[in-house]
Amino acid sequence: MGILVGKLTYKKGGKESSVSLAKSFESKDLSITASQAPYCGGTRFTAVLTPKSELEITACTVFTDEGLSKESKLFLNGYQTWTDSKEVTLEYSVPKLNFLAKPLIGMYGDYGFFRHSRSKLHSYTYTYIKNSGDAVTLYGSLSEKFGYTLFEYDKVKSCLTVLKDCSGLCPKVGEPYVLFDLYIINAEESAAFDGYFSAQNVEKPKVKPCTGWTSWYNYYTKVTQNDVLENLESFSSRELPIDYFQIDDGFQQAVGDWLSINNKFPRGMGYLADEIHSAGYKAGLWLAPIICEKTSQIYRDHPDWVLCKAGFNPGWSGVFYALDFYNPEVRAYLREVFDTVLNKWNFDMVKLDFLYAACLKPPKDKTRGQVMCEFFEFLRDISGDKIILGCGAPLGCAFGLFDYCRISSDVALMWEDKALSALNYRERVSTVNALTSTIGRFNLNGRAFLNDPDVFILRNSNNKLTDDQKYTLFMINSVLGGLVFTSDNINEYSERQMELFKTLFKRESVEVKSITAADTVTVRYNEGEKELCLLSNLSVKKAFATVPFNSLTQSENRFLAKDELIELRPCQTVCLRSSDSQ
Structure with missing residues (x-):
């Protein structure tokens, strides 16, 4: 060694x-x-x-x-954040991105360098x-x-x-x-x-594990002021003790024009931050600070700010571009944006996305890693003591700088996107892809920052997840995540869904003891005096798992003996409690 x-x-x-x-x-x-x-x-x-x-x-x-x-x-x-991360053996091969997809999405990963x-x-x-x-x-x-x-x-x-x-x-x-x-x-x-x-002399994160709501995974870019207020009322009227209420992509005129608010938000962002605070929650806002799309005022008025192509997003105007972080005017603009969002509109947290784009074209005397580290230090500086949730970020550069950080791909409204999987696209939007990295990177939680495993989905509408898939996503995220959000309109919850959702606020401090990933995933953890275990099958085929200790099932209170083999349905998770613990 x-x-x-x-x-x-x-x-x-x-x-x-x-x-x-x-x-x-x-x-x-x-x-x-x-x-x-x-x-x-x-x-x-x-x-x-x-x-x-x-x-x-x-x-x-x-x-x-x-x-x-x-x-x-x-x-x-x-x-980076979205790239699949896991334990493998020497028999594994890293999939090669389909050459037809590379011009559009190759910038998201390391395919180009x-x-x-x-x-x-x-x-x-x-x-x-x-x-x-x-x-x-x-x-x-x-x-x-x-x-x-x-x-x-x-x-x-x-x-x-x-x-x-x-x-x-x-x-x-x-x-x-x-x-x-x-x-x-x-x-x-x-x-x-x-x-x-x-x-590394990285201090443990000062922030605490948190819960919250974000607009993205239900409303996407179509989100409106009324959507935000309706969901805010649904939480506040029930006095649900989430921490953050975050508005995602869809409030701005164009990606890059962060201070130009579209007509779906007639009263502006400061008004919504005030409403969120009045409801007793902290306010978060999504930004993608180092990119712009072609329809933006930034792109039209400042072509010298534009560095290179940074990707393709069909939800925007197609191709989008990276900005030159080393251009003094770009830095001045970002300082103005952050000062407005954090100090004038008074948001408590910024979710900073598509951060990988900063280093797509490094100067001759700097490496990609140098650019990224300097950019993240700049973001930390202009955010002051406000909270940063990073996303689309090379993680090593974020250690000790970001408070929370996404450690997985985006979840999808289905278990797997078969078309993107067939392209060997490692950063693809996919629920099972997200869970794979959430499990693989759990060791970063509470050390580098607090992990954001992306949202869980319990609602029935606007998704194709089965009940087993929803439960698996909820349980793995809530046990392994340091920031646990949803985009559900909880007014639509059944009594059973609301009961499961409320378990988030009853959970004691979680201490993960070990994770074993093979045909199934075994997560052993403690909650206070309780010794617990998740047995998860991420496959779309049935699988078998070994019970690690004498247990009672959480759902049925059924006894299972140590080393007993149990069958798991496709994408099913079973939560076990040690029969010896309280």
Whole structure:
């Protein structure tokens, strides 16, 4: 377990050269400072480059002595919020995006800058390996400020290498550039993640777990002022103790024109924030601060602000564009927007979306990771002490900066979007895709930020989810999430749906003990003195799960013995309570 050797390859004057990162080194072109030492219960490896003359980095790699077997479980953290993230084995292949879809949606992931290979697997910022027993070996980057760190598994050679996303970078002469700052620990899973975030000096989030309502997953861009007020009244009249009431996309004239409110909101956004506060809730507003669509005033009046194409959204005017974060006028505009939203309209939280777009076209002297980290620090600065919910974000850059962060794709109004799945689109809107990442990234909750697993849906109208699928989504989100929202109009709830919804407010502090994902998912957790377990089948076929302890089913109070095998319907979840706990 550890680093064997590293290598930096660079060009100078058209000639390519390589230097070892095994130890400190100095030449007329550059100096390398490298070290490996015990740190925070694990090992820390650092390699710092200081150029003495102009050069261009072509590759930067570290080789580990990590041995892998066919039984090894490897965690792959996807590029950004929406990218699927899960434990796999060496038999797994990362799906390649259909070439016909790439011009429209390739910008959402790493399809445009990382070369995908069927013989390799890759993970961003951190990864871990599970062999036998309860211990994991975790490899993590302690900072992405100098570039994204990728952990690449070679399926043929059964080995792990570490890459820095810095090819083509021309670092500034005389300025130190951190090639790698890596942390390695072998420990029980929870202890390994505690060590990892302690090594980063990331403080635990100051915010508390919260519940709320958002307009998006019922009203989408058609949301109106009356929709917001109707739903607000439905919560306040019942005195339901949610924390946030958030207005999503659909209030603005065009994406990018955040201070121009459309005629569906005749009394403006400050009025709605006041109404939300009067009802006893905190007010949230959605923004996509670093993009604009072609129909926006921003795009027409400021073509020099536009950096590149950032994606395609059929719910807007089609193609949309990234703004140049390093343009002083763009920064000034964003400061004005945030000051208006947070201080004049008096919203308490901003949900910041499509953040990946900031680094689609980095300057020659910066990497994608540098741009993203600097952009997130800027967002933190202009938000002051107000709350940030991040989305569409490379997660490693958000550690310790965002209060809440989405850690999954958007849920869909159905279980799976078969058309998008067939395209091998890892960031697709899909309920099962969202649940997969919610399970895979649960270790970030309460360490990097509080996790947003996206909404649950209990209502009958405007969705195609079965009752089993709704219950599975509700239970996994409410147990593993730090921010648990819905978009349901609760006036439509049946008595049974309302009863289930209200369990959110009766739940004691949740402590997740372990998650095992195989044919079915087993989530063991405590609520106060109660020992509980979720057995979930995410498949559309029936499956069998093993009962982990002598239990009573929550719904029927039926006794199940330890190691008993039970059948789960497609997409069904069963909640068990230990028969020995209160």
